[in-house]
Amino acid sequence: MAREAPSLQYDAEQGIVANEGGFSFLEELRRMRAQIEEMNEKTKKFESHRQSHLDLRQRVISAWVRDALHKDTERRKKEIRRLVGSDVRCHGSHGALQDKQY
Incomplete structure (x- = not known):
């Protein structure tokens, strides 16, 4: 006699475990998105600070060059x-x- 092929249907317990796994996966994705957003904000602040530092440095160098050339x-x-x-x-x-x- 031929054997029956195994059923592809989940029983109730397997369905619950699969759903819980899916929910925890979605929760992890949300947490990762929040971390990425936080890192983006920090990067923007850092870039802004870096740019202002470069502007200040450029002004100091420009003033030094003008002083060195006696340009009053x-x-x-x-x-x-x-x-x-x-x-x-x-x-x-x-x-x-x-x-x-x-």
Whole structure:
């Protein structure tokens, strides 16, 4: 006699286990999405901070180059006043630091 092929149907217990496994899988996916979103936010904050640091560094280098080339322009004086207040220290004709009010 021929044997019957095994049934592909799950019994009730197998169905419950399969559903619980599916739910835990979905929960894990949600947790991973939340972690990815959190990492994206941190990355955006870090990139913003990095960009502002580069901008500040570029301004410092630009100011240093202008100082080295003795370029005392009105625009530079205004920028210095805006950044540090009205008291600006600059180089005199012999390289000595002098206090000047602009």
